[in-house]
Amino acid sequence: MTQTHFDQAANEWDQKKRRVELARAIAENIALLPLHTKMTAMEYGCGTGLVGLALAPRLGSLMAIDTSKGMLDVLAGKIKEQGLTNVTPLCLDLTVDTCTQRFDLIFSAMTLHHIGETGLILEKFYHLLKDYGTLAIADLDSEDGSFHSAGAGEKHYGFSREVLSEILLGLGFSSVTFKTVHTIQKVYEAGGKRDYPVFLLTAQK
Numbered sequence: 527m528t529q530t531h532f533d534q535a536a537n538e539w540d541q542k543k544r545r546v547e548l549a550r551a552i553a554e555n556i557a558l559l560p561l562h563t564k565m566t567a568m569e570y571g572c573g574t575g576l577v578g579l580a581l582a583p584r585l586g587s588l589m590a591i592d593t594s595k596g597m598l599d600v601l602a603g604k605i606k607e608q609g610l611t612n613v614t615p616l617c618l619d620l621t622v623d624t625c626t627q628r629f630d631l632i633f634s635a636m637t638l639h640h641i642g643e644t645g646l647i648l649e650k651f652y653h654l655l656k657d658y659g660t661l662a663i664a665d666l667d668s669e670d671g672s673f674h675s676a677g678a679g680e681k682h683y684g685f686s687r688e689v690l691s692e693i694l695l696g697l698g699f700s701s702v703t704f705k706t707v708h709t710i711q712k713v714y715e716a717g718g719k720r721d722y723p724v725f726l727l728t729a730q731k
């Protein structure tokens with residue numbers, strides 16, 4: 527269901543100002559990490575590349591993974607248009623598929639809440655990182671379920687920072703930090719507005 531939702535949303539994905547602003551804030555904060563142009567990076571749940579393409583010039587290579595072919599097609603179009611040579615789109619679901627490459631940096635934006643098995647995917651990220659590699663994940667703080675509209679296929683209503691921190695430390699990550707990087711404001715047709723803070727967590731293998 528999630529895949530169909532994102533396939534259908536792909537062509538108009540970048541037209542929502544709210545998404546572009548969020549992706550910019552996330553990319554600007556990931557860019558504060560010590561990136562360099564020899565780094566091998568992977569973005570999980572890359573969508574149309576709003577975050578990844580902003581960071582690609584600072585990286586050696588970027589493997590841009592998503593399960594939605596529609597999203598990846600839009601990304602492939604941008605890669606071609608911009609003549610980028612260091613970004614490779616890949617259709618893969620790491621909750622079931624394997625990947626043999628190892629990375630200096632793994633980042634992900636607004637995707638973790640679409641994956642049921644949080645511990646399993648974070649464990650995969652741990653194994654896919656090289657020693658001393660960095661994990662950077664942006665997602666919603668715990669919310670009441672009002673963030674998504676019907677059919678979006680979310681598996682979590684955001685996350686508790688404490689719970690994520692415990693999982694990461696249990697897997698062997700260190701230096702786990704959280705920072706609020708953006709607040710999404712939604713105005714509802716039925717009346718009222720609501721704020722949804724977004725964190726960026728970083729952790730070291």
Ligand SMILES: C[S@@+](CC[C@H](N)C(=O)[O-])C[C@H]1O[C@@H](n2cnc3c(N)ncnc32)[C@H](O)[C@@H]1O
Nearest residue numbers: 532571572573576592593594597635636637640
């Ligand atoms: C909310 S969108 C975020 C896209 C992009 N990161 C951005 O910030 O614009 C979530 C993305 O996660 C992808 N996704 C959902 N489940 C996934 C999974 N199990 N593995 C990889 N990607 C997944 C969706 O196809 C979608 O592109």
